Amino acid sequence: MINLNQLVVEGRFIGVGGDMKAFACLLAGLVIASDARLVFEIGTGRLVSGRAFLYGLEKTKGTLISCDPAKKFNFSHPQFQFMQKTSNEIAKTWNRPIDILFIDGNHRYEEVLFDYKTFAPFVKKNGLIIFHDIRHPVKKIQGPKKKVSENATEN
Numbered sequence: 228m229i230n231l232n233q234l235v236v237e238g239r240f241i242g243v244g245g246d247m248k249a250f251a252c253l254l255a256g257l258v259i260a261s262d263a264r265l266v267f268e269i270g271t272g273r274l275v276s277g278r279a280f281l282y283g284l285e286k287t288k289g290t291l292i293s294c295d296p297a298k299k300f301n302f303s304h305p306q307f308q309f310m311q312k313t314s315n316e317i318a319k320t321w322n323r324p325i326d327i328l329f330i331d332g333n334h335r336y337e338e339v340l341f342d343y344k345t346f347a348p349f350v351k352k353n354g355l356i357i358f359h360d361i362r363h364p365v366k367k368i369q370g371p372k373k374k375v376s377e378n379a380t381e382n
Contacts, residue, residue: 251279254329254357258283261355263326264290269314269342270331271295274302276359280329281307289326314338318345325349331359 254276258266264287266280271293280291284306294310294317310317314332318341328350330342339358350356 254279255283266327268293
């Protein structure tokens with residue numbers, strides 16, 4: 228069982244990019260508020276966001292499927308399925324409806340665009356698509372920001 232209070236209060240959500248406490252609570256809250264049953268996370272990393280999703284999914288009795296070509300954690304949970312593959316590999320066989328799509332994989336624009344175009348059609352009506360690192364300070368990691376900006380001008 229995920230203890231969000233322990234993860235947040237004891238500071239276990241301090242990520243590489245800074246303090247993730249508010250971010251973790253937001254992700255867990257979005258899962259609960261949307262009554263999500265399936266969260267698909269592209270880019271597992273050290274499972275920081277994944278554990279926040281799992282806290283919410285314990286309440287909604289849903290599942291987290293997360294993919295990353297590299298496994299950087301030692302963790303198991305009955306509602307968690309890790310796929311050690313790229314999103315490009317998973318796209319070849321993906322056919323499941325998604326409640327929350329979390330895009331945090333390769334941050335190059337072309338890769339972010341691929342993830343969005345490939346998996347967004349599987350997001351249910353009123354589902355959520357979340358892009359991570361849209362305000363990243365490193366110029367070469369601007370793919371998420373560019374894609375979100377495009378979506379804002381398209382709608």
